[in-house]
Amino acid sequence: MAWLVLEDGKAFAGEEIGFWPAAYPPRGGEVVFNTSSSGYQEMITDLAYAGQILTFTHPQIGNYGWHREENEAGKILLKGLIVRELSAGEGSFHADGSLEDYCRKHKIAGLKGVDTRALTRYLAKYGYRLGVLVKERGAGERFWQEHPPEVFRPARPLVYQAGTAEEYLIPGSGPVLALLDLGVKRNLLRCLQQRGYCLYVLPAGTPAEEILALKPQGLVISNGPGAPTELPEIAAQISKVFSRLPILGIGLGHQLIALAAGGETYQLLCGHRGNYPVQSSLTGRATMTTQNHGYAVRRDTLRGTGLQVLYTNLNDGTVEGLSHQKYNILAVEFYPEGAPGPENEAVFTRFDQMVRGRAVHA
Amino acid sequence: MPKQKWRKVMVIGSGPIIIGQAAEFDYAGTQACRALREEGIKTVLVNSNPATIMTDREMADLVYLEPLTLEFVTRIIEQERPDGLLATMGGQTGLNLAFQLAQAGILQRYGVTLLGTPLRSIKQAEDREDFCRLMQEINEPVPASTIVTEVEAALRFAAQIGYPVIVRPAFTLGGTGGGVADNAEQLRLIAESGLKASLIGQILVEKSVAGWKEIEYEVLRDGGGNSIAVCHLENMDPVGIHTGDSIVVAPSQTLTDREVQMLRRSALKIVEALGLEGGCNVQFALHPATGEYVVIEVTPRLSRSSALASKATGYPIAKMAAKIAVGYRLAELSNPVASGRSAFSEPVMD
Secondary structure: EEEEEOOOOOEEEEEEOOOOOOOOOEEEEEEEEEEEOOOOHHHHHOOOOEEEEEEOOOEEOOOEEOOOOOOOOOOOOOEEEEOOOOOOOOOOOOEEEOOHHHHHOOOEEEEEOOOHHHHHHHHHOOEEEEEEEEEOOHHHHHHHHHOHHHOOOOOOOOHHHHHHOEEEEOOOOOOOEEEOOOOOOHHHHHHHHHOOEEEEEEEEOOOOHHHHHOOOOOOEEOOOOOOOHHHHHHHHHHHOOOOOOOEEEEOOHHHHHHHHOOEEEEEEEEEEEEEEEEEEOOOOOEEEEEEEEEEEEEEHHHOOOOOEEEEOOOOOOEEEEEEEOOEEEEEOOEEOOOOOOOOOOHHHHHHHHHHHOOOOOO | OOOOOOOOEEEEEOOOOOOOOOOOHHHHHHHHHHHHHOOEEEEEEEOOOOOOOOOOOOOOOEOOOOOOOHHHHHHHHHHHOOOOEEEEOOHHHHHHHHHHHHHOHHHHHHEEOOOOOOOHHHHHOHHHHHHHHHHHHHHOOOOOOOOOOOOOHHHHHHHHHHEEEEEOOOOOOOOOOEEEEOHHHHHHHHHHHHHHHOOOOOOEEEEEEOOOOOEEEEEOOOOOOOOEEEEEEOOOOOEEEEEEEOOOOOOOOOOOOHHHHHHHHHHHHHEEEEEEOOOEEEEEEOOOOOOOEEEEEEEEEHHHHHHHHHHHHOOOOOHHHHHHHOOOOOOOOOOOOOOOEEOOOOOOOO
């Protein structure tokens, strides 16, 4: 028996899975949930979940095993996972291993047998909560009496850990793009590569001058973990290239573009993690998108920034995408590269047109 | 919002409940009648089956318990003068009647508009040759097949595509003379008897995908080209065992997200190419080890799977298909099972 103890004292029981050595400091972070019915592997390896404990609302996880080629990153920064029922993964004929083997190997702790429905309803009602994974409930309660909520706050924003430390090149025969790596997913790289781009993947802290010195024909700002408001230094660099390059921002990249233009962001009560419908204000078309964001752009702060809303969430009306009235800027809060979830071709096509000079803003 | 306001719509039911055509169509038809009445549309129901809740007085404004034949339905149209006809709720019976009414010029004569998926889309989905041609155009794989009139041609084709192959004689009485061949020896025997059994001396030789995973997608598409995969289903038994004899699980449990998305993308592409307006089922065979897939068939109407998918997800597919038929876009409708959310949604766990 082991426990997830939330900062407000609420506790959920389960059984240990993955990595639980005898002496190990309590592991914790923000507890979030994802409502998708497939794609647990892509979620676990999505660096935008860095520092978080991920709960799956789908009642059985691990059922199709673990597939090497489905990892979205080479490193794992997730703090823990919580499932209702863990499957050994007999359901696949071509798996490389099981979910639990992977967790053990990569030192991820988790709980199974948790009433994930109760936990999800609790989070949906009261909003985001921090939690610790502990072997005894009392230890968790003591932990929160002795520690402030800032205990799990990293010394440096997580994007610097999630993104690449060194610049690297992905060759391609098409236009050269700079990609600011805040925790990029492999499938985004794959999608851009398939469109022929040559990619300079750059560390999160790369200054605008260095980006421009590469003479790229466009800039991509990837998704990543954490709060956009903790990254004013990156927003400042982005604002310097607004008028110089076509820009595509995704997830955290979308939020940073809004901040760079003078807009504001806020933390959602319990975030969007799973599949959500969005509608384009340009075409009126609705599409399903895959999302993972705890922050959103405040619509009423966009006036005067030059940005306009391009995609709106059909469920709660949140801003899910932006374009610029003057510059070639396209930003989406959802993952156009899917993985897990559906890809959104239209976003890449529009960016293609911006880079290859066939269309401009608005 | 719908461009046109419909005054009176006729709904065709599925007739008697028989094996293979069961109560799921009552479920669909009942939901459709309710959805139309919500819109203030007068509904006229024709169904020969008195033993269904659908023909209870409170479901439709007018109920005709009459035989589902061209003659009777024509007379009802003459009398009621509906301006719309909804024929995709009553299984194959409903669709066949719609074809007959269109062919006999009845719909045109009385100014009745067929609502939902247009007839040419339905025809394209149901006619094997038309369908395969369309799949080729949009680059979606179907099992390799050919029509031959002699045994040697069948053997040559099988040698080219590999065994096992399925032999289906064209125009037989009672479907006799076909079978699955694992090698040339078997094929020679089956092809011979098949050619004899066919009234026109033709057999179809098709690559067998027996043993592959059988996966289905329930798709809704509105007239504006917005589509969603409401649900995907995985049959416990592989291709080769009829879905009606198998247990079906929703959502699929053994597919990776990459496989789920690959088939979803294909299903949405197919309904887009067909120009469907309403509900539809797309059936796939997926190789368990290699991830290769083929499109087996498309059912361009509400089916048994739609009813199962509605029950599994809580999403009222038939009701939404009826709203689409009278001109709504999915994004204009709210989700009746998740308050405050859009009907343009793919069910999730919460």
